[in-house]
Amino acid sequence: MAKAEKTLDDLFLDTLKDVYHAEKQILRGLTKMAKSATTDDLRNAFETHREETDHQVQRLEQVFEMVGKRAQGKPCEAMQGLIEEGKEIMDEFKGSVALDAGLISSAQAIEHYEIARYGTLINWANKLGMKDAAKLLQETLEEEKKTDALLSKLAGEAVNQKAAA
Ligand SMILES: [Fe+2]
Ligand SMILES: [Fe+2]
Numbered sequence: 195m196a197k198a199e200k201t202l203d204d205l206f207l208d209t210l211k212d213v214y215h216a217e218k219q220i221l222r223g224l225t226k227m228a229k230s231a232t233t234d235d236l237r238n239a240f241e242t243h244r245e246e247t248d249h250q251v252q253r254l255e256q257v258f259e260m261v262g263k264r265a266q267g268k269p270c271e272a273m274q275g276l277i278e279e280g281k282e283i284m285d286e287f288k289g290s291v292a293l294d295a296g297l298i299s300s301a302q303a304i305e306h307y308e309i310a311r312y313g314t315l316i317n318w319a320n321k322l323g324m325k326d327a328a329k330l331l332q333e334t335l336e337e338e339k340k341t342d343a344l345l346s347k348l349a350g351e352a353v354n355q356k357a358a359a
Contacts, residue, residue, distance in 0.1 A: 206318045213311050214254045215267030223277045230284050243341045250334045257327045276304050294352040298345050305342040
């Protein structure tokens with residue numbers, strides 16, 4: 195019976211908790227990836243996005259406030275898996291010419307997950323009449339897309355550079 199009473203508000207809150215947990219894991223992941231990166235460009239990209247991610251966590255906390263709920267994470271298994279794969283690549287390709295390409299591919303999988311999640315949250319926020327929340331989430335979505343585009347560019351360079359070396 196209880197299940198039938200769940201609403202889009204519940205789903206929104208649930209997904210908000212999922213993304214909140216994911217972003218906090220990404221903060222730690224980006225710190226590790228920045229340390230592993232072998233070029234300044236890639237390290238800078240990870241460090242810049244780490245700072246942005248800090249703000250993204252704060253934006254999510256603002257959205258929790260808007261819905262009158264305590265900011266709280268709910269373990270995001272998808273992100274745990276993506277971060278775990280990233281760690282494996284860091285270990286297995288450490289010191290190899292393919293390390294940066296591997297780091298970028300892991301990071302892009304993470305960005306794509308985020309882009310999917312924020313797109314959904316924005317859609318639902320609009321449906322629920324939460325214009326201010328939608329606007330905040332949109333700011334984050336733009337950062338995720340911008341990061342993904344930068345990583346695509348660096349991916350091309352990483353491969354060319356190593357092939358030429
Ligand atoms: Fe993010
Ligand atoms: Fe991101």
